[in-house]
Amino acid sequence: MxxxxxxxxxxxxxxxxxxxxxxxxxxxxxxxxxxxxxxxxxxxxxxxxxxxxxxxxxxxxxxxxxxxxxxxxxxxxxxxxxxxxxxxxxxxxxxxxxxxxxxxxxxxxxxxxxxxxxxxxRHSSRFPYRDEDIPADVRERLADAARAEGAQLVLPGVWHVQSILDLVRDAEGREASDPAWRAETERWTRMRPAAPDAAGPSDGIPAEAFGPRQQGASVPVRDFAGGRPVPGRGRAVFEKNPKIALLGTAEDGPVDWLCAGQALERVLLRATTDGLVASLTSQPLEWSEIRWAVRDPLSAMAYVQMVLRLGYGPEGPASxxxxxxxxxxxx
Structure with a gap:
């Protein structure tokens, strides 16, 4: 060495x-x-x-x-x-x-x-996934990846997943009624798909990564368009039973956030290695008055740091x- x-x-x-x-x-x-x-x-x-x-x-x-x-x-x-x-x-x-x-x-x-x-x-996939269970051994490897970085990964039960979906909708409504929030989202979104071989912005969420608009059942995928028209963007039916995971820590300070970020990426790389795709949502975690409700009361997790949607489906485009x-x- x-x-x-x-x-x-x-x-x-x-x-x-x-x-x-x-x-x-x-x-x-x-x-x-x-x-x-x-x-x-x-x-x-x-x-x-x-x-x-x-x-x-x-x-x-x-x-x-x-x-x-x-x-x-x-x-x-x-x-x-x-x-x-x-x-x-x-x-x-x-x-x-x-x-x-x-x-x-x-x-x-x-x-x-x-x-x-x-x-x-590894890219975020905001597209529909198949309604297919994640095998127990894969779930355990994901949990092990979080534990290796000092964090916890929990896949909550059906009733709590529904409550998380309700909290996401609550957060979406709060954002929609806040002009400053909408302006910040617009700053970091690119509404037109990049032209082939064209030099575009080197940051933000490109339109091709938004995924289709949801039709029917709701899954926790942030709509970065915020109701604005996107050329060529269609609608799609998403999975009825999204597989949601909560990643969290015992404490909630800057060092814990850094550890949670390392755990998050380790989980995402492990998921990619095992053939899964994922998308992230932090919407209900961005409002202090509802963040506490995201936590699964049946787990020992004290502070939820990220909500993950996992499953089998198309890989998302690179941002x-x-x-x-x-x-x-x-x-």
């Missing part, structure tokens, strides 16, 4: 994988700085990309950056590295979310390395990513 600082080209490849992570509104609220002489890569919150209305405490920002950190660890393990990670290493600078010593000693994490092929394949040169600074 080498202790020499890594080449910038190697670090760029790691960051390329890191930024494939999901983030609220695909705002990509992260920035990296590589301290070449020290062999240390720092992860910062890009607060200019925070969503003030949907995420006033920056909880979602921390989840997205935690997901990017997990991808970085996966990429490093696949490259034969055993990085040493410190979360929130400097209390005087809370925007410094993690410090990763890339030339750490020890053996690469084989379980993380095995997830590496899923990094470029754009900012070039590594925009997010990586080398000093």
């Amino acid at each position: 080498t202790t020499e600082p890594l080449a910038v080209s190697t670090v760029s490849a790691l960051v390329t994988d890191a930024v494939a992570a999901p983030s609220l509104g695909n705002a990509q609220p992260w920035a990296f700085r590589y301290l070449r002489d020290a062999g240390v890569l720092r992860l910062y919150a890009d607060l200019e990309r925070a969503l003030a209305h949907a995420d006033p405490e920056n909880r979602g920002l921390h989840l997205g950056c935690g997901a990017a950190l997990l991808n970085l660890r996966v990429s490093a393990a696949a490259a034969g590295l055993a990085p040493d990670v410190r979360l929130l290493p400097d209390p005087a600078h809370p925007e410094l979310l993690a410090e990763v010593r890339l030339s750490g000693t020890g053996s690469p994490d084989a379980a993380l390395a095995a997830l590496h092929p899923a990094v470029p394949r 754009p990513r900012r070039p590594v040169a925009e997010v990586l600074d080398v000093v």
Whole structure:
């Protein structure tokens, strides 16, 4: 195991994988700085990309950056590295979310390395899924993935899934009546499908990733169009019995959010590896007065950090990513 600082080209490849992570509104609220002489890569919150209305405490920002950190660890393990990670290493600078010593000693994490092929394949799928059960062994692997990062994954029963769907509809109604909320959503959505080979925005949710409008049964898929017309967008019948999972933590501070983000991405990569697709919704979690009701009272989960919809169906299209040169600074 080498202790020499890594080449910038190697670090760029790691960051390329890191930024494939999901983030609220695909705002990509992260920035990296590589301290070449020290062999240390720092992860910062890009607060200019925070969503003030949907995420006033920056909880979602921390989840997205935690997901990017997990991808970085996966990429490093696949490259034969055993990085040493410190979360929130400097209390005087809370925007410094993690410090990763890339030339750490020890053996690469084989379980993380095995997830590496899923990094470029993982995309949110906001399309109808098949009404098909997820086998028990697959569910257990997903739960194990969350536990490995200090979080909990619960698939609630039918009655609680229905209550979650009601809370999603409640949150949708609140958003629709809030002009500032709608304006923020519009800022991060791209209403026209990108032309072939055309250079479009490198962030936000593109129209082709919205999925069709729902017809009939409701599933917790956020409609980023918000009632606005989208050229070529149709309607579709979604599954009658959506498979919902809740990911949560015992505490609810910044370090817990970073751990939850890593757990979320590890679950999503495990799901992709097992042939599942997924979409995320944080709508009922964005309103403090209803977030508590999302929690499954039959579980020991204290704080729900994300609601996942899992199943078998078409893979979603890739959303754009900012070039590594925009997010990586080398000093």
